[in-house]
Amino acid sequence: MLGGYKVLDLSGRLGWLAGRVLVDLGADVIKVERPGVDREDADWRAFNIGKRLLILDVTVEAGREAILAAVPRVDVLIESAAPDGPEADWLDPERLAELNPELIHVSVTPYGRTGPRAGWRGGDLEIMAAGGAMSIVGEPDGRPLRNSVPQSYAWAGAHAAAGALVALNNRSAGGGGQHVDVSAQASIVTSLAHAPTFVDMLGVVPGRVGSGISGRSVHGGTYRAFWRCKDGYINFIVYGGPAGRRTNKALVEWMGEKALDLGALAEIDWDTYDPILADQAEIDRLEAPMATFFESVTKAEFLDGAFRREMLGYPVSTVADIAADPQLTAREFWRDLPSRDGGSERHCGAFYRADGVRPELSNAAAGKDGDARDILLELGLLETQIESLEDKQVVQAE
Amino acid sequence: MSGAAALADVKVVEFGGYAAGPHIGKMLANFGATVVHVESKARPDGFRLQYPPYKDGEPGLNRGGCFAFFNDSKYGVTLDLKNPAGLELARRLIDWCDIVVENMRPGVMDRIGLGYEAMLETNPSLIMLSTCNMGQTGPRARTPGFGSQLSSLAGFCGAIGEADGSPMLLYGPYIDFIASVMSTSAILAALDRRRRTGRGASIDISQYETGLHFMAGALFANHRDGIVAERCGNRDAEAVPHGAYPCLDDRWVTFSCRSDAEFKTLVRRFGLLALGEDRRFATAKARRRNVEALDAILAEHCRELDSEAIAASLQAVGIAAYPVNTIADLFHDPQLLERRIWRRHRHDEIGDQAYVFPAFDLAATPGEITRPAPLLGGDNDIVFKEFLGMTKEEFDVYASRNAFE
Numbered sequence: 001m002l003g004g005y006k007v008l009d010l011s012g013r014l015g016w017l018a019g020r021v022l023v024d025l026g027a028d029v030i031k032v033e034r035p036g037v038d039r040e041d042a043d044w045r046a047f048n049i050g051k052r053l054l055i056l057d058v059t060v061e062a063g064r065e066a067i068l069a070a071v072p073r074v075d076v077l078i079e080s081a082a083p084d085g086p087e088a089d090w091l092d093p094e095r096l097a098e099l100n101p102e103l104i105h106v107s108v109t110p111y112g113r114t115g116p117r118a119g120w121r122g123g124d125l126e127i128m129a130a131g132g133a134m135s136i137v138g139e140p141d142g143r144p145l146r147n148s149v150p151q152s153y154a155w156a157g158a159h160a161a162a163g164a165l166v167a168l169n170n171r172s173a174g175g176g177g178q179h180v181d182v183s184a185q186a187s188i189v190t191s192l193a194h195a196p197t198f199v200d201m202l203g204v205v206p207g208r209v210g211s212g213i214s215g216r217s218v219h220g221g222t223y224r225a226f227w228r229c230k231d232g233y234i235n236f237i238v239y240g241g242p243a244g245r246r247t248n249k250a251l252v253e254w255m256g257e258k259a260l261d262l263g264a265l266a267e268i269d270w271d272t273y274d275p276i277l278a279d280q281a282e283i284d285r286l287e288a289p290m291a292t293f294f295e296s297v298t299k300a301e302f303l304d305g306a307f308r309r310e311m312l313g314y315p316v317s318t319v320a321d322i323a324a325d326p327q328l329t330a331r332e333f334w335r336d337l338p339s340r341d342g343g344s345e346r347h348c349g350a351f352y353r354a355d356g357v358r359p360e361l362s363n364a365a366a367g368k369d370g371d372a373r374d375i376l377l378e379l380g381l382l383e384t385q386i387e388s389l390e391d392k393q394v395v396q397a398e
Numbered sequence: 399m400s401g402a403a404a405l406a407d408v409k410v411v412e413f414g415g416y417a418a419g420p421h422i423g424k425m426l427a428n429f430g431a432t433v434v435h436v437e438s439k440a441r442p443d444g445f446r447l448q449y450p451p452y453k454d455g456e457p458g459l460n461r462g463g464c465f466a467f468f469n470d471s472k473y474g475v476t477l478d479l480k481n482p483a484g485l486e487l488a489r490r491l492i493d494w495c496d497i498v499v500e501n502m503r504p505g506v507m508d509r510i511g512l513g514y515e516a517m518l519e520t521n522p523s524l525i526m527l528s529t530c531n532m533g534q535t536g537p538r539a540r541t542p543g544f545g546s547q548l549s550s551l552a553g554f555c556g557a558i559g560e561a562d563g564s565p566m567l568l569y570g571p572y573i574d575f576i577a578s579v580m581s582t583s584a585i586l587a588a589l590d591r592r593r594r595t596g597r598g599a600s601i602d603i604s605q606y607e608t609g610l611h612f613m614a615g616a617l618f619a620n621h622r623d624g625i626v627a628e629r630c631g632n633r634d635a636e637a638v639p640h641g642a643y644p645c646l647d648d649r650w651v652t653f654s655c656r657s658d659a660e661f662k663t664l665v666r667r668f669g670l671l672a673l674g675e676d677r678r679f680a681t682a683k684a685r686r687r688n689v690e691a692l693d694a695i696l697a698e699h700c701r702e703l704d705s706e707a708i709a710a711s712l713q714a715v716g717i718a719a720y721p722v723n724t725i726a727d728l729f730h731d732p733q734l735l736e737r738r739i740w741r742r743h744r745h746d747e748i749g750d751q752a753y754v755f756p757a758f759d760l761a762a763t764p765g766e767i768t769r770p771a772p773l774l775g776g777d778n779d780i781v782f783k784e785f786l787g788m789t790k791e792e793f794d795v796y797a798s799r800n801a802f803e
Contacts (some may be wrong), residue, residue: 001587001588001590001591001599002590003591017612020611020614021580021583022583025583025584025587042615042616042618042619042622042623042625043615043618045618046614046617046618047614047615093761111733112733112736112737114736115732115733115736115737116732116733116736117713117732117733118733118736119713120713120718120719120720121713121718121719122718122720123637123654123656123718124634125634125637125640125641125642125652125653125654125718126652126653126654126718126719126720127720129642129650129651129652129720129721129723130720130721130723130731130733131723132723132724132725132727132728134642134650134652134722135722135723135727136569136725137558137566137567137568137569138559138566142560143631143632143641143642143644143650144642144652144722145559145560145566145631145632145642146558146632147554147557147558148557148558148627148628148629148630148631149553149554149612149613149615149616149627151612154576154611154612154614155579155612155757156757158576158579158580158583158612159579159756159757159758160758161580161583162425162582162583162586162756162758163756163758163759163760165582165583165586165590166405166429166586166758166760166765167404167760167763168586168590169404169405169408169586169590169593170404170405170762170763172590172593172594173407173593175402175404175762175763176762178760178761178762178763179760179761180758180759180760180761181758181759181761182757182758183733183737183757183758184757185731185733185734186733186734186737186739186756186757187757189728189734189739189754189757190575190579190754190756190757191568191572191575191576192569192570192725193417193569193570193574193575194449194464194467194468194570195569195570195725196725196728196729196740196752196754197451197463197464197466197752198450198451198463198725199725199726199728200463200740200751200752201451201452201453201463201748201751202451202455204451205724205725205726206569206725207724209567209568209569210566210567211559211563211564211566211567212567213567225567226555226564226565226567232556233556233564233565235547235550235555235565237547241448243542303551307538307541312542312543312544312547314543314547314548314550314551315550315551316550316555316556316565317550317552317556318553318556318626318627318628319553319613319616319617319619319620319626319627320620320626322551322552322553322613322617323617323621326536326537327532327536327537327538328536328606328607328610330537331535331536331607333607333610345618345621345622346618346621346622347614348607348610348611348614348617351580351584351603351607351611352580352581352584352601352602352603352607352608353533353534353601353602354584354588354599354600354601354602355599355600356602
């Protein structure tokens with residue numbers, strides 16, 4: 001869909017997913033990396049696959065000049081220079097706009113490019129804290145937690161791609177280029193769902209939700225959300241509403257098929273049962289036989305059975321479970337590409353399907369010798385300029 | 399064009415509700431698109447009545463903050479899609495627009511006659527985006543499900559918690575918002591192609607798959623190296639210390655050190671000179687081995703100081719640090735205020751409410767929260783008479799046929 005557009009990706013982790021999203025959408029994305037970058041790092045590979053690689057040392061003047069010389073040929077430039085750092089100067093939006101008035105210049109930074117704390121440093125931990133996410137994850141009486149698989153970089157990158165494309169549409173409709181400012185901290189606010197409305201409307205501050213659901217019983221009871229099963233955990237919650245009632249009935253039926261003791265569940269009329277009215281003692285009575293059931297199934301058995309019975313609830317998957325999920329295979333989600341050592345490596349395919357097809361993914365970033373010269377020529381640099389960069393070892397063949 | 403909204407020429411119609419569909423339309427509306435949210439009186443958007451908070455704690459169709467939060471800057475109409483007259487107007491709306499966003503269960507749009515293929519006959523360059531749990535195809539396509547639990551299937555909940563503890567819930571349907579932000583990009587790319595070629599698109603989004611892109615590195619490491627990412631509290635593969643520590647002001651502060659040099663700087667800044675001499679903490683490897691002892695010392699130090707003071711002090715010497723903002727703190731954070739992420743509008747029933755501005759803004763064509771969320775069917779007049787050009791008589795005929803129920 002974005003065939004014909006050229007994107008220069010100078011970003012660090014905060015911007016990687018933005019370039020990957022644009023790759024999936026068909027743009028030609030050139031990832032600029034400094035010499036010595038660890039291209040075998042799992043995150044690097046996963047988030048930069050599909051981009052063409054240009055190894056160019058932008059910490060030296062000649063490297064920076066090469067980028068500036070390329071700017072007139074580029075539609076979108078993504079960078080994550082620290083607002084108070086040296087890179088922010090040569091990537092100044094006004095300067096780039098003078099070189100190419102049609103350029104969409106995207107800055108992705110931890111807290112935004114301006115403001116009293118724009119120069120503050122932040123990795124995933126600090127960004128998650130600043131965005132409010134840690135305050136609502138963890139046990140209510142425990143410490144704030146972050147996801148062990150960093151999330152803030154992806155949130156920032158996903159928003160950066162959307163911002164770039166809003167600007168690109170404006171340009172295609174007759175507007176010019178412009179600067180797009182993305183705050184990773186603000187991108188985390190998106191992940192909080194409607195939690196801020198409780199503060200705003202009622203003065204109630206949502207806290208850590210823990211591993212159970214509290215606040216749903218008028219008697220202050222807590223429902224379990226995670227249950228031990230044969231090979232891990234299952235996420236199942238006693239809900240009300242049509243889907244909840246259907247789920248609860250199906251669960252009891254399933255337990256009956258397994259000849260498990262229904263205990264207190266046997267007496268419940270699910271058509272009139274309202275989980276809001278239960279107190280903790282009643283919740284405990286209902287949940288005890290359920291615990292026995294969950295201990296008798298595997299994650300895969302539950303996923304399959306719950307789907308067939310149209311029940312709510314999902315296993316708590318690990319990445320290994322996800323790798324084996326037949327739904328993803330059926331939708332051709334995975335893409336196996338040649339790796340640099342001659343083997344094969346598996347990536348997430350494009351994030352969408354269009355007109356019934358998932359777009360192809362190439363492993364251009366695995367790199368071929370001589371790519372750098374081709375890329376620099378495409379970007380409008382002259383042979384003599386490229387030779388000079390090679391002589392100074394500012395650019396590398398691979 | 400400077401100053402005009404970036405997407406001022408774009409028209410969007412939404413079918414469905416809750417988060418995953420409407421949040422896409424909200425982002426487009428915030429950059430100037432005209433977005434019409436379609437509901438029916440019999441089946442209003444589930445966020446209107448199923449989720450608090452409500453104005454003064456009293457539920458009501460137009461009193462819900464949750465619905466309002468994801469539907470600002472839009473127009474709201476009601477159409478009874480089970481009534482031929484209502485369905486006729488739905489088709490006219492689709493003919494009028496550039497983009498349809500729907501998050502019904504797979505197959506529903508086709509079944510009621512509003513599927514992509516059917517709509518192409520009268521709107522050949524239509525872009526339609528369908529978003530659901532599992533995508534439109536595959537053995538589990540028709541899985542009913544909530545985003546809050548889908549976040550477990552996609553690996554998020556299992557990656558949060560203490561190493562020896564239970565997985566943790568995320569607040570709300572976390573994965574729905576991954577899908578909505580990624581969907582916004584897909585729509586905008588299709589729209590840009592349409593501007594250049596006139597060609598539309600049918601886009602199929604699986605919320606599950608978009609979520610996996612946020613786990614891509616961990617999935618890759620599993621495929622290549624057999625590593626299974628596990629929850630590990632606030633530990634980090636690179637940085638140590640790396641955590642949240644309680645402070646004197648009843649808040650928490652986070653900070654992290656990515657090198658021995660940073661750790662030395664931190665120790666000096668905290669005045670914990672003995673730590674710098676302690677062989678247990680001399681290298682990252684040693685600190686990792688003795689991390690519990692280290693965390694205990696750091697926690698003891700932080701307990702005597704305010705969170706903001708610690709963060710500012712560490713940032714002054716280049717150490718990453720930030721107080722753990724509560725949801726209330728987000729309304730006072732200096733960076734979020736600088737970006738004006740909270741923009742207030744007066745809603746007819748809720749009154750003054752803060753709507754959230756997206757995480758990005760454009761310098762030449764900035765976005766805006768243009769209006770409060772619509773009342774149920776509150777814009778039937780504007781949308782059908784002004785946007786679609788219906789006469790009053792025509793409108794009244796449809797009303798008499800109960801199209802707007």
